[in-house]
Amino acid sequence: MTVTYSRRVADAGLGTFSHLLLRWRGSIYKLLYRELIIFTILYFGFSVLYRFLLDEGQRRLFEKLAIYCDKYANLIPLSFVLGFYVTLVVSRWWGQFESVPWPDRLGALVGGHVRGADESARLVRRTLMRYANLSGVLIYRSVSTAVYKRFPTMDHLVQAGLMTAEELRQLEDLPSPHNKFWVPCMWFVNLTMRARAEGRINNDVALTALLNELNTLRSQCMKLYSYDWISLPLVYTQVVTVAVYSFFLACLIGRQFLDPSQDYPGHDLDFYLPVFTLLQFFFYVGWLKVSLLSVDEMYDGVPLMERDKYW
Amino acid sequence: MTVTYSRRVADAGLGTFSHLLLRWRGSIYKLLYRELIIFTILYFGFSVLYRFLLDEGQRRLFEKLAIYCDKYANLIPLSFVLGFYVTLVVSRWWGQFESVPWPDRLGALVGGHVRGADESARLVRRTLMRYANLSGVLIYRSVSTAVYKRFPTMDHLVQAGLMTAEELRQLEDLPSPHNKFWVPCMWFVNLTMRARAEGRINNDVALTALLNELNTLRSQCMKLYSYDWISLPLVYTQVVTVAVYSFFLACLIGRQFLDPSQDYPGHDLDFYLPVFTLLQFFFYVGWLKVSLLSVDEMYDGVPLMERDKYW
């Protein structure tokens, strides 16, 4: 979904969009084609019903019903409800991205402050960063399907080298119904204190800077977790979905082309294909579905961990 | 209310919503069914009045009244007033959540900087964190019904082990009409200073980091308290409520199906059930009620404290 396409937009030349508009991957067409097909089939179902199956009296009634639906469908405050919802969702989506706990700030400090070129110092540095990454991955597993698929069980974390078997045992021994991402953070704190005691970190300012940076990382984890934990109130999602779907249900009848010979105002022309209604469907349902998917956006935003290159 | 349902939205598949739309717990249907029933009953009351009880002349008058109501109800700036109010309320709701004073950042620092493996050092660490938690709970009690129910009196805090009887006595001896959440903070400061004097905290940088983190927690408490203390001006709530209710009062008459034989424009069809008006009621009143409930949202957002597991 988060396909980078900005460079293509950048030119904004006359012919550029042809490519952009026709992209399939991560596009609105891919997202909507099933709904659009269903809507079209239903529309033509009603159309056939009206044109061929109903008798004269029923057709007059259907026409009145269509005009009624067309008029009152506008009572549904679609733009209002949808605009509010989409704005909310997009701001959450970006808020979520900004909460991703990048470990590199912490990495720079660990690299700088934990001194010593011997094997043991190196191990301390690696282990500290491993703990930081482990915290992040524990959070990612609970908010992202992609990461969850990569590490379906905690054992996969051990296999990937993100934690040792002993650490896993300790983690599982701790009774807690909540996400335990904070446990590796505590390990980090303890290891840092030991490194300070052993003189690998040789001053208290550095120690405090390290702990402070760790706490920043921890807050990011918490924030990311919160976005997943505290969803938008379900009612908003229900209101917006019911609004969109009931509007287009009303359109199925209300936007039928009525017999031009009956002289209903605005029904002079029989097109068979309701181009503008389909466009409207395309805009509103597309808008809604993107919002619902935005919750899911994060799932591709975090690259899969691979062992081979740097491990 | 804050039922996690994001994983279900995530797929956004074609059939996913059937489940989501039909959920009862925390849903808009549960929220609205009573109002909807009352509105429907009143609507049919007027309908019966118009159809069976009025005489010919009164019916003509009723019809004029209905058309008048239908036309002028649109003067009520519903979307405008409601949109403004809801945006405000939702941003406050999230702001409130972001002000929850999580004690874990402070916990990491206390765990790291207050050194010593003896019983007494352990007691200092526990007591420090107990003070931090106590501050939070004192705030939660005043903003959240759920927490208040768990700790209806200060004695319950003592029983739950969050404070000692002696501490409670000191707290109650202090004459102050305001929330005393800051008293445990001061105890925290004093205990930290003593730990520094005794060498349990062995440097001033760590001390300052601890006090700084405590102040952050205290600011969060204050902020959470402020959201409860400084409500949205009452007038906004009154304006929005009067707007919504007066709109639907007008609809009760204005949206009646009038006798098609009288040839009023837009009244060719007698449906008995005003589907679109009910939808509108559903959207607008639902929107309003969620906002009013959002103030209450926090009440479930803080898990109940239980003694058994970690105490």
Added chain:
Amino acid sequence: MTVTYSRRVADAGLGTFSHLLLRWRGSIYKLLYRELIIFTILYFGFSVLYRFLLDEGQRRLFEKLAIYCDKYANLIPLSFVLGFYVTLVVSRWWGQFESVPWPDRLGALVGGHVRGADESARLVRRTLMRYANLSGVLIYRSVSTAVYKRFPTMDHLVQAGLMTAEELRQLEDLPSPHNKFWVPCMWFVNLTMRARAEGRINNDVALTALLNELNTLRSQCMKLYSYDWISLPLVYTQVVTVAVYSFFLACLIGRQFLDPSQDYPGHDLDFYLPVFTLLQFFFYVGWLKVSLLSVDEMYDGVPLMERDKYW
């Protein structure tokens, strides 16, 4: 105005609002009743004029004028102008509240870092906090009527024990046309430096933390002062006020019930009381007045200082 009513909203039960809607204190009714009475009197004045005083020809002219006013009043972009203005004002109102310089963060640091149990150390601590409070009060006096009434002259500050006579003399000797809230801040800095020199503050980290926190307080003071100093451009207030008042002036004529026997479209019914116009007046003028009052909101947001309890 900032009457806490959130607990009442929280239930959001069916019958809850009856109480909320009927509150008088801090309510929209109290705010608007005079305007509403004036508007109604004027409306009926025009009504009497039209119905009884004008002759036949003049009535026809009045009717044309009414229809003209009714139609063109909608050209006034009321929601647009009002929505923009209200959003701006409300965000400033909350921004102002968030700028209130709470002295408690500083208090925790002063209590912690300035050591010593002797009378003189206690005096240093009290004096430091007195300076911090004095800075705040000097700002409050210039932005809040309530505080200004409590301390109409600088001598009242001396009487209330917030400053000494000697301090007042020094403050007044300093020639400056601007608010001198920063002078007690400088006193705070100087006293802190002396406390450091005398060893009451026994390390530089603590000293820097204290000065940093003082600067935070000072920035809050400045920010609060700025909101008062840099008002919203006067033009916005003028535009919005002219828009609202000219709209309702036009409504006085445009919304008159015209003689139904003249068959003007939409004028089939003579109600005497223009319910919906009054509602509209209620919503728009209410909205505007709340915004104008919001500037004043802060005035009750800061509790009055009282000497008796803690002094």
Added chain:
Amino acid sequence: MTVTYSRRVADAGLGTFSHLLLRWRGSIYKLLYRELIIFTILYFGFSVLYRFLLDEGQRRLFEKLAIYCDKYANLIPLSFVLGFYVTLVVSRWWGQFESVPWPDRLGALVGGHVRGADESARLVRRTLMRYANLSGVLIYRSVSTAVYKRFPTMDHLVQAGLMTAEELRQLEDLPSPHNKFWVPCMWFVNLTMRARAEGRINNDVALTALLNELNTLRSQCMKLYSYDWISLPLVYTQVVTVAVYSFFLACLIGRQFLDPSQDYPGHDLDFYLPVFTLLQFFFYVGWLKVSLLSVDEMYDGVPLMERDKYW
């Protein structure tokens, strides 16, 4: 423009606005009266043309044109374009104000940390603050006409005592096409280092706090400069200006009072003075001009420097 009037709004009494609405200084009337006169003259020009100069056939054509203009002028998305632009501009205006580099935080630290009562220590303190102020003034000169008028050349800065002739020479010797506000900042850094070496600043924590605060000031300068440097894309300004002006060009013809005897719908009355169109002009053009002036708002927000009082 930034005339303080909030205290007057605060009462929000019934009669308060009469004063506020009639203010001239910084008001919308002062801003608009020329445009309003021109618009009125042009309007009456067309009016005279239509009423007296055209023959019968031309008048019929003019009437059709007027109706066409009136109808299609609404295609211009005035509120949409203007609302977006004004919101953007106002948020930039406040952002700019919040970027003003107040030197007082730095002042408190310099006053506290640079110790010594001798002439030379005093000189160091004054010089440090002079450098901070100089940086600010160099920025103000490039963003504010008022400051630029006060200091049209760099020599005026020397005369005002903000920099020495020697410093000016050094500044001008430095080849750079960009604003050199950062040079006094570097001088500040160097002088601080020297003060540390000489022991006037007696610890490294204080030194770091000073440099940190200087960097904050510098970032504020940069931010203020950026708002001036990176304008809103010109296209937005062009779109909004063309939209407003083309709308009112169309109104010049479209809002003419047409001959009532021709029975055009909505043209029953001949008023000569198009009250509501003038109001609309007042609102929209006023709105636009305030936005354009907002860029200029800062120019009075910075008080002129005067030598006499504190120098």
Added chain:
Amino acid sequence: MTVTYSRRVADAGLGTFSHLLLRWRGSIYKLLYRELIIFTILYFGFSVLYRFLLDEGQRRLFEKLAIYCDKYANLIPLSFVLGFYVTLVVSRWWGQFESVPWPDRLGALVGGHVRGADESARLVRRTLMRYANLSGVLIYRSVSTAVYKRFPTMDHLVQAGLMTAEELRQLEDLPSPHNKFWVPCMWFVNLTMRARAEGRINNDVALTALLNELNTLRSQCMKLYSYDWISLPLVYTQVVTVAVYSFFLACLIGRQFLDPSQDYPGHDLDFYLPVFTLLQFFFYVGWLKVSLLSVDEMYDGVPLMERDKYW
């Protein structure tokens, strides 16, 4: 695009805009003239078809089609979709600008804390700043076409003196598919640690301040990179583009001047040139294109590096 024009707006005098409106560079005319020409040609193509090529029956059909298009084109929620999109894009644009990693804060600290007047100390200072700049340039190359053109290969960075051949070799030896902007940051950390060990940085507070500032720079780099990496979901761009283009396709037919003799309502006049439709095209397409270009805005926001002056 980011042409500074604020000083010209500032006066907001009556005649000022003539210049501003007529500017070509960075203007909306330059941006749109090709689209406008194409739209006009197509419009007149349909016009010629309707007026001269169709027979009587086809013209009646075309007229019905035009009325149909005109009516239903309004179903496309143009303002809604466009307003949402543009707001989003503009806030990202400014967010991007605020993420530009200015190296001057770091420069002040390096200049202050890395002491020594000898050649080698000077080299350390220069190298540190070179690393900071190198990090920035590596990011700029990946987000800005202008910088990329200046440094098409990494060798150009070596030639420009931003990195040595040896550094380039090390950078390229590091296997990573991602942007390596963080590598010079690590070099910076390592060199700082060495400078501390050698006593050039003579205390730990300064060291921590330096590393902290470096991390701030690094976060800015990351943020800038993120804006490029995580584009707005492609679907939004597609929806908004399809909405705008389909609207104007419908206008090509729907806004044709129909034969006045046919008495279609609102078609009394034949103008040939659809002024208001062209204005609408101008506003909406202009709005859209600016948004698409905004992504590109940054490209001129970073001045080209030149060797000659300070190197």
